[in-house]
Amino acid sequence: MKVPVPIPAIKIGSAGHQVCHPAKAKDMVKIDLPKERPPDWKEAMLKKMAEVLDKYRSVRLFLDICVKCGACADKCQFFLGTGDPKNMPVARADLLRKVYKRYFTLGGKLWGRANESAELNETVLKDWYVYFYQCSQCRRCSVFCPYGIDTAEITMAAREIMAAAGVATKYVTEVVAKVYDTGNNLGIWAPAWKDNCAFLEEDLKDTEGLDIKFPVDAVGAEVLLIPPSADNFVNTNTMIGYAKMFHAAGISWTTSTYCNEGGNFGLFLNYANLKKINNRIIEAARQLQVKKIYWGE
Amino acid sequence: MDFLEIPYPLHICDLTWDLIKRGALKIDKEANDSLLVTYHDPCNIARAAGYFQPPRNIIRATCNNFIEMHPDTILEKTYCCGGGGGLLADEIMEIRLAGGKPRAEACRATGANYLATICAICKANLPEVMKHHRVNCEVGGVHDLLARALVLK
Amino acid sequence: MATKFLFIYLPYISLGIFILGVLYQFWRWARTPVPLRIVIAPAPQTRRGIALRLIGDALWFPSLFKADKLLWAGGFLFHVFLWLVILRHLRYFLYPVPGWVEAIQTAGLYAGYLIPIPLAFLLARRLIFERALYISILGDFFALFLLLAISLSGILLQVFFRTYIVDVKALILGLIYFQPAISDYHWLFALHFVLIMVLLIYFPFGKLMHSGGLFFSSTRNQRANFEKRFVNPWDFPVAYNVQNLFPPEKYRETLKGMREGKKE
Structure with missing residues (x-):
């Protein structure tokens, strides 16, 4: 068993000061x-x-x-x-x-x-x-x-x-509360989500001259993509990757503003929240009448 | 869930790899030639789902330079990035950096300059870890690589 | 009176506690539902694969082998020797003695001589390695000392204080057929005997239940058949408050903020 770092000697209480803020x-x-x-x-x-x-x-x-x-x-x-x-x-x-x-x-x-x-x-x-x-x-x-x-x-x-x-902890409860407010962990409101998608479309057109859509709430698409919300905001290159792939393969797809996050922080709290958050994926798929659900990466 | 064709969600890498296998995507591997790519298995995608190969297949299909980290640090023995499980809070940054150390050192040993992963938490925490432990390695997604290599015109 | 208690009442009491205790623990685990699929990849997809993996886990501890070779060697040798010794002792319980018990007598004898070595190693590592020392509790040392005492008294009985085998067999068969026959025993034999009774009593309530517990462990006995829906037996409906999501005033606020250029 190779360990990439030396196994440390025991230092009692050396991480005891790293405490999360309590929930609001x-x-x-x-x-x-x-x-x-x-x-x-x-x-x-x-x-x-x-x-x-x-x-x-x-x-x-x-x-x-x-x-x-x-x-x-x-x-x-x-x-x-x-x-x-x-x-x-x-x-x-x-x-x-x-x-x-x-x-x-x-x-x-x-x-x-x-x-x-x-x-x-x-x-x-x-x-x-x-x-x-x-x-x-x-x-x-x-x-x-x-x-x-x-x-x-x-x-x-x-x-x-x-x-x-x-x-x-403040972090976990805040994230779960944000999911109930906005549908995703980062708290991106529906208008902002659409806006970011439009921005990515423009960006692709300007830099690479490609006409690729980032559909939002498109009813009747084949695939509902549940990406991590960070893809819309931080890891936009990954989002561009999905869009290019769907475009090249000719598959109709959409994201949902009701459920635009696959990560489930209910897991870090309790079963009821875990289930609630997961249930909204099915709900979103039903509303948008898609045929398949894909997780983002 | 009976209204779905496939009654459970699939991973996007399944779809991408399926398309690549069928030759439905035109790929220019040389677009990624400046990168030496390594792959970090996110804890639960690896250990809970046993989802090891599709992302690796996509990387191999889109990049010429792929290197694995030490076998004791990948697949089901993968290390956590340090920020999972609700620990991605700024007040415990010290713990996040400490927890990411084994991953950073394993990555340094390969000399890779691009660490691909398929977890948003890893993508949020690992750049901090790499910066702190002075490993010169960009962190990004697998589909980022595809986006670079995909030929659309 | 004391002899009668030690060699007649105590064996029945301790065996009763052992059997009822183990069954109680199994029942406690079995009645507790398994709400989630928590397999650890790579896991087999068939029942056959799971059965084979559990047998492997029980026989040669592959997970421990991956984790720590030295500890694996100590643990593996101890368990092999323990089984050989137990099987060797069957000759006191069965009449006539079956051929296969005869056949392993020599192996069992040497296993008995050697078993203190892995035990001493397992004990020493708890005292020497700081991580092992930190996590060790009284129960760990108790079990190790108990097993060491049993094995050392057994070796002494074999080598220096030979017990009259016929008496031992008469005692055990007498207990089995509810016709107890006790004679005079050496004090060392009494010690060996009583310590085993203590082990039987302790077994269901401490860490030694890991032997049976392995087979209840969800991470080891679940299949990785993700296509099949896993049903939680105590699942309950939850209400997702849609009204909570996107309340109109929040919408208007955000839109207003965007118009005023506050976003991004």
Whole structure:
């Protein structure tokens, strides 16, 4: 196993200061989450945790069967980059596992600390907030785990539990709220989206002398393209690539201002938002009466 | 979803590669000759979907110079760019740069000057990472390469 | 009385806890639904492929091999030796002893002599490597020390304090047929015996359940058949508030902003 960077020595707490800003109340309301952490946040989180454990076999199983072999420890890029031991996948999962053991297993209830369990308190919550938002859910660790333990499942569960008690980051909640407002993660309003597409058409005409369309909301097109919204705004060369390809192949296509984003930040919050955001793709396809849906790159 | 011909979404690279295979697109590979291209597998497109080959096929079809990074850093063993999973927030820039380090070093080892990828998050985070770790490599999409090489006249 | 407890009641109690505990854990996992497809590519597309991969996972740990060769060597040798030792011990449980159990006696004997080596390695790496030390918990050391104690007492019984085999077999067969027959045993045999009972009791509640858990792991046992829709058993309808999207006043604001040249 070749690692492109030297495996760092453990530096306890070296990434602890990298904390995301907390979510704003106005975004939380939009995405059906509690505005702020209620006084009984602990009960709310434990209730949510019980629910998650009953709904996701993966979470329960992965919390139960880890043998702490450490195969994943040097596989996480955030550990390789920072050396913070809590960024080792197994240690990250342990943050949740300790609380699970304390409240949901016999050993933890009986023996407490000896069973490596932890009370849910401010310190634990702070660790959760810091380190579960330092996991990019990339699942590289699970490739190397002999039991396929997927830290992304653990991270998603922890974020869902925190969100149920009004704890989430500004960035993620803002993006999800933007999807509900505008249809995409960057918050590009429909007129701006159309405007950008028109600009690309003009640009292609001026620079390369090509007459290529960037259709928006064209009912009855064959293909609905769901690009990342950044393609319309930042990575415009990629958008030009799609348009040229569709043009050369003679395929009619369109983007939708109702749904112009394939990326789903609901995944980083909870299942309900995940599903809502995905459902709008089908809705857009139905409205535009397309035959096929293609993801952008 | 029964109103669709194909009841699940496909990736645009499927379509492009299908067209290239059928010879429906006229491509001038030499348009990309100034580039030494390498390909970064985005985490979930690679590991969750097993979508390894179509983007590589498109790159091979549109560029003469393609180089793979070390086998332990691609395919299902690919590294994250450092900004996925809702971490693309500016306040944790340090973490994003630290997380992108293995990818930056793997890219540096190839000497490539163009890192193609098919994920918008990677395209947002990797340029910062490359700049920070002083790797002289442009980051862009696969269809960017196609746009350069496609002959339309 | 103590002898009676150790050699008659304790075996039944611990075996009962072992079986019920393992079944309880399996039941707990099996009743929890699997809402999402979380395969890790490259994954097989057929049930046959999944079965083969799970068997491979259970027998030679390919993921661990990819991750860490040294750890793989230690873990693999330990598990192979453990199986040989367990199968060798079948001769105390079966009467008459089947031919294949006879056939592996020698291999099992040497496996028994060698098993402390990988165990000692697994223990040492937890103490030496800083990453392994950081993540190790009490349960990890407990399991390793327990297995080491069992294997060392077993070796001593084999080499220095030979136990009268007929007594051992009478004890175990007596337990199996509910006609317990106890005689006088060496204290070391008692220790060996009791430690195994402790292992049986501990097994369902700690990390040792990884053995059965592997087969429940969604990332390993799901197929990569993306064409087939994966149905979430507890799916619930969600309302996407379309009114929220593009409210007219926001539209007007944006358009106004664009006219005044504020955009871009």
